[in-house]
Structure formats: structure tokens, C-alpha cells
Amino acid sequence: MSRPTETYSVDRATLNDILQLISVDRAASALFAPTGLLPPEALEDTVPHEVFAGAIPANEVFVSRIESGEPVGFTLTSQRGNGLYLDQISVHPDHGKRGIGRALVETVIADAKDRGLSRVTLSTFRDVAWNGPFYKKLGFSELPRNRFDDFMFEIEDAQRPLMDVTKRCFMERRVRKPIFRVRKGS
Secondary structure, three states: OOOOOOOEEEEEOOHHHHHHHHHHHHHHHHHHHHHOOOOHHHHHOOOOHHHHHHHOOOOOEEEEEEOOOOEEEEEEEEEEOOEEEEEEEEEOHHHOOOOHHHHHHHHHHHHHHHOOOOEEEEEEEOOOOOOHHHHHHOOOEEOOHHHOOHHHHHHHHHHOOOOOHHHEEEEEEEOOOOOOOOOOOO
8 A cells, every 4th residue: 555645845933833843742752652762751741832932933943844734843953052953853653754854854954054053963862763873874973972062961961860861872963164163161
């Protein structure tokens, strides 16, 4: 049985998308249930409405839509230093394995380039197929701990109560060479 072909687009999210984005996030989180990597309370956790309400006007949320305009995936980013951090990416499982995640990540990479930033970073499960290996195929590489920025340690500390952070990693993809190098502690 073949699935009907659906056309997807990626654009900026609007405030009217928020409830659907939360629904997409909740559905995507359910994919982690069989892995045992997240406790039930973490599976129920979604990006809060107020975070979307602040991030959307700041152009920090991209959304993938089907032809009807309904959101089926999104990214949430934040600028951290001279890079763009991918705080969250979610694709509704009903629309998985169709290139939506790839298109969203490529949009984030293009956004970082457009902003003149040098890299995109993220935190993910190292061995889950649609996490670490997926990003590696898109040109991301794992960062060793001695290259972590301060915000990465803060994220790791926030994640620790909900998951085994030793199964996670930070990854980066360079999008341009930095013109100036800032030394830590400077």
C-alpha cells in the first residue's frame, strides 16, 4: 500500500501556530517511550506556550507545513555567542521519514549563515537513530567536553534530573570560519 504524496513547505511560524506546535511536540516525544531513555514526565514535557510566544516574534521558530497550512514539524533556536543553538526539533510521527527533519535542519543552517554566525550546535542522544546518527549525516560532529561552552554545561545540568546525560552529546556544524576568535575567559 503506498502512502499519498504530500507536499511540505518550511517558513517562519506565526503566533497562530502555537497550539499545533505543542501538539506536534507532544506527538514527537512519544517516539522516545520505547527507548526507555526518558521517564514518563519528560515524555509529557513540551515547549511551553510562553516560550513559543516569545520566540516566534524573534524569528526563532521555523515550521514545516502540509499543503493545507497545518504545521507538522518545527525548530526552535536561540543565538548563543557566535552560533545558533537548535533548542528543539520536532516532526509529527505521521509525517516522519519524508525529509521534513532534514529540511528543517538545513533551514536552520541557512539561517545561521544569513545571520553571519559561525556554527549551529545542539544536544542530542548519541545513539538514537533519529538523533546523533541523523545529525552526523547532515555534517554535524560531536564536541569533546573540553570544547563545551558554558551554556552547554548549563543545559547538561538542566537535563540531568530527567535523563542519563552520559547517553547524550553536543554536536556542532560549522557554517563559516570565524573572522575573530574569542578565548574563553576573555
